[in-house]
Amino acid sequence: MKDEKKTKIAIIGLGNIGQAIATNLVKNNRSVIVAAREITKANSFAEKLGNLAKPMGISDAIKEATIIIPAIWFNTLNGFFNQYANELHGKIIIDVSNPIAPDGKGGFTKIIGENESAGELNAKALPKNVKFAKTLGTLGATSLLNAANQSPERAVLFYATDDTSIKGEIEELIIDNGFEPVGVGGLNQSIRIEVFGDLHEFGALGRTVTRKEIESKIKR
DSSP states (O other): OOGGGSOOEEEEOOSHHHHHHHHHHHHTTOOEEEEOSSHHHHHHHHHHHOTTEEEEOHHHHHHHOSEEEEOSOGGGHHHHHHHTTTTTTTOEEEEOOOOEEEOSSSSEEEOSOTTOOHHHHHHHHOOTTOEEEEESOSSOHHHHHHSTTOSSSOOEEEEEOSOGGGHHHHHHHHHTTTSEEEEOOSGGGGGGGSTTSTTSTTTTSOSOOOHHHHHHHHOO
C-alpha cells in the first residue's frame, strides 16, 4: 500500500518514546506528523528525519491526523484529553503510557493501584467519540529502536483494544514500526503489556521476543 493511502499519524511529544516511534516510521517509509509544546523542537527533529516528517503545532497536528499518539507521561494525559477534546473527536488514540514515576532509588514505582491499568483508566477519561488502543509502550525506547526490523523473525509488539474496527490500523502501525503485531485481547488485558506486566519488557519478559517464543503465553 502506498503511503498516501495510509492513515495519517501524529506523534504528540518528542521525548525518547516519541522520537523512537517517529524514527521507526520514517525508516519504514511511513510519513508522520511530529508535534511538541515547543515548535522549534518539532522543527529541528523533523529536519533531522527528512521529508517524511512534518512538524506542526499540537492542535493543528491533531486536526490533520487520524491516529494520534500522545507520547507523554501518564499523569498528564487527562489534561491533554480535556484540553484537546474538540480536536480529538473521531480520532484513534494510541496509548503508549505506563503508570510509573521515579522511585528515588534509580528505579520506578507504579503510581496507580496494583491491579489497575493505565489503558483502562485512560479509556474512561477519553472525550466522546474517540477510538482507543494500547500499544507501542510495551518496550523501552532503546529496544523500540534497536529491535525494529529484525530478521529473520521480527520482534513482537503487543496491543490491546476493545474496538475491533481499528484492528487493521493498529496492526499496520505496528508493522510500520518494524515489529510483528500480536493482540492480547481487550483493554482488560492492558495491564499485562504495561510496565511490571507479564508481557512487558520491564516485567516478566525482560527482553524482546518473537511470536514463536511467546505464543503459548499470550492467552492465559
